[in-house]
Amino acid sequence: MKKLIVLLLLGLHPGTGRGQAMRWLPFHWEAATLSGRRFDKVAITVPVIIDNLPHKFNMQLDLGAINTVVYGNTIAPYLEKYPALKAKIDTTRTFRIQNQRNVKLAGVALALGGVPFGRHDVGYFKGYGDSLTAAALARPDEVHIGTIAPDLFQDKVLILDYPRQRLYVADKVPAEFARAAFQPFKLTDGRIKISLQIAGQPQDLLFDTGASLFALSTTEPRALAATAGPVRDSLKISSWGEYYYVYGRPLKGTAAFGRKQLPAALVFYDKQGRFTKFFEQENIWGITGNAYFLNNTVIIDYKNRVFGVL
Numbered sequence: 001m002k003k004l005i006v007l008l009l010l011g012l013h014p015g016t017g018r019g020q021a022m023r024w025l026p027f028h029w030e031a032a033t034l035s036g037r038r039f040d041k042v043a044i045t046v047p048v049i050i051d052n053l054p055h056k057f058n059m060q061l062d063l064g065a066i067n068t069v070v071y072g073n074t075i076a077p078y079l080e081k082y083p084a085l086k087a088k089i090d091t092t093r094t095f096r097i098q099n100q101r102n103v104k105l106a107g108v109a110l111a112l113g114g115v116p117f118g119r120h121d122v123g124y125f126k127g128y129g130d131s132l133t134a135a136a137l138a139r140p141d142e143v144h145i146g147t148i149a150p151d152l153f154q155d156k157v158l159i160l161d162y163p164r165q166r167l168y169v170a171d172k173v174p175a176e177f178a179r180a181a182f183q184p185f186k187l188t189d190g191r192i193k194i195s196l197q198i199a200g201q202p203q204d205l206l207f208d209t210g211a212s213l214f215a216l217s218t219t220e221p222r223a224l225a226a227t228a229g230p231v232r233d234s235l236k237i238s239s240w241g242e243y244y245y246v247y248g249r250p251l252k253g254t255a256a257f258g259r260k261q262l263p264a265a266l267v268f269y270d271k272q273g274r275f276t277k278f279f280e281q282e283n284i285w286g287i288t289g290n291a292y293f294l295n296n297t298v299i300i301d302y303k304n305r306v307f308g309v310l
Contacts, residue, residue, distance in 0.1 A: 022168055022174065023115060023168070024161070024164075024166040024167070024168050025046065025112055025113030025114075025115060025166060025167050025168065025169075026046075026047065026113050026165060026166055027044050027045065027046045027061060027113075027165055027166060027167055028044070028045050028046075028047075028058070028165065029041045029042070029043070029044065029165065030042050030043040030044075030045055030060075034213075034235050034236065034237060035234070035235045035236050037235075039213060041212050041290065041294070042212050042213065043060050043210065043212055044060065044061040044209055044212065044290070045058040045059065045060050045061070045142075045144065046058060046059055046060075046061055046112055046113060046148060046167070047112070047113050047114070047142065048110065048111065048112060048145070048146075048148075049109075049110070049111035049114075050070070050078075050085075050108060050109070050110065050145070051082070051084070051085050051088075051108055051109050052109055052111075053078065053082060053085070055078065055137070055139075055143065056139075056140070056141065056142040056143065057142060057143050057144075057145040057146075058142045058143070058144055058145070059144070059145060059146045059147055059148045060144070060146075060147050060148065060210065061148050061167075061209050061210075062147045062148065062149060062208070062209060062210035063149070063150050063191065063192070063207060063208055063209040063210070063300075064191060064206060064207075064208030064209065064210045064211060064287070064289075065147050065149035065150070065191075065210065066095075066097075066149055066150075066151065066189050066190055066191065067095045067097065067123040067149050067151055068120070068122050068123060068146070068147060068148050068149045068151055068152055069097065069102075069122060069123035069124070069125040069146050069147050069149070070105065070122055070123070070124060070125065070145050070146035071125050071128045071129025071130075071145060071146050072124055072125050072126035072127050072128055072129065073127060073128060073129040073130060073131040073132070074129035074130050074131070074132055074143065074144070074145050074146070075124075075129075075145055075146075076131070076132065077132050077133065077134050077136055077137055078137070080134070081134070081137060085105070085108075088105040088106050088107060088108060089103055089104075089105055089106075089124060090103060090104055090105070090106040090121075091103050093106055093121055095123050097123065097125055098128075100126075102123055102124055102125055102126055103124050103126075104121045104122060104123050104124055105121065105122045105123075105124050106121050107119045107120075107121065108120060108121070108122045110122075112148075117152075120152065122146075125146070129144075129145075129146075130144075147210075149190070150190040150191060150192070150302075151190050153169065153300070153302055154190055154302050155302055155303050156169050156170065156171065156302055156303065157169065157170045157171065157172060157173050157174075157299065157300065157301045157302070157303070158299075158300045158302070159174075159177065159297060159298070159299050159300075160209070160293075160297065160298045160300075161297045162290065162293055162294050162295065162296060162297065162298070163294075163295060163296075163297075171303075172301075172303075173299060173301055173308075177297070177299050177308065177310060179310070180297070180299050180308030180309060180310035181257070181258050181259065181260050181308060181309050181310070182299075182301075182306040182307065182308040183195060183257065183258045183306065183307055183308075184305055184306055184307075185207075185300075185305055185306065185307045186204060186305075187302070187305055188282060191206060191207075191208075192206075192207050192300065192302075192305075192307065193205060193206055193207070193282070193284055194207050194257065194288070194307050195257075196255055196256065196257055196262070196288065197254075197255060197256040197257075198216070198226055198251070198255055198285065199225075199226040199251060199252045199253050199255075200253055203284075203285035203286070204283065204284045204285060205284055205285055205286050205287055205288045206282060206284050206286075206287045206288070207288055207289065207300075207307070208287050208288070208289045209289060209290055210289070211287050211288070211289030211290070211291075212289055212290045212291065213235070213237070213289075213291065214246075214248070214265075214266070214268045214287075214289065214291060215255075215262070215263070215265035215266070215288060215289070215291040215292045216251065216255070216265055216266070216267045216268065216286060216287075216288055216292075217246070217267070217268040217269065217275075217286050217287045217288075218267060218268075218269055218279070218285055218286030218287070219269060219273060219275070219276050219279060219286070220269045220270070220271060220273065222269075222285060222286065223249060223267045223268070223269035224249070226251060226252060226267055227249035227250055227251055227252055227266075227267050228249070228250060228252045229249060229250050230249070231247045231248065231249055232248055232249060232250055232266055233247070233248035233266055233268075234246065234247045234248070235248075235268075239274075244270050244272060244274060245270065245271070246268045246269065246270050247268065247269060247270070247271070248266030248267065248268045249266060249267055250264070250266055250267075251264070251265055251266070251267050255292075257292075257309055260309055262292050263292065265291070265292065267286075275287075293309060296309050296310060297309075297310040298310075
């Protein structure tokens, strides 16, 4: 699986005043075939307009990323056609991704789902993404152009309504969602870590909307300690273009978010320990994502650092 690589809402955002309708923004599920099997919910993408260009784009909503980026290979023909956009490349503004330093596009106007969200600095991920020719400029369909990261949602409330495939951003939790079951989360580099009960033990996990396939993933030793029985599933997947196999075993007992029991799930791991260093650096047991919450609405209050499930 080539990971589709989250957006921002500042300036103008949906109203939350009394009697004012919530301005929900649509998202879409991207499907893929992995190891000969069809998966309908591999990644979340959101329609995006960049700098008012007359083209249809989308970006992946990836709360496990740090910086909102556009892919250098994919955006290349648009930079050549629109000098004003190319002129926004600012070598004094940089960020790191995949252990490489990259520059940013400064003051890019973004619109999400047709709603304008002001101007923001967007990472320019040089050398990444599908290479397009000038002919792509005439494509009537959406072009996958980049990743929306949580840098766009800091000090905001992000609501993900999974059943209705829509999202909403506000300055505070709307009254109709205040009854959700909330638990505090930890915040590092804009990414959130929620606490789940895993096999009877409280564990911190990164909540990553870019991890759509698996309810739980961790290191092999932790997976073996938290599971019972043989391998029930295996898949060949990829992260940032690197392919590898993962294996899933059934969780011992149950998992829970606060008092909310979560569905039965497999715990996935790889045998090469690809993410062991990352888990140690982030001080987390592993990663969770969309799969546990597909029948729920998730409320992420970045300002007050609480995570709610309704």
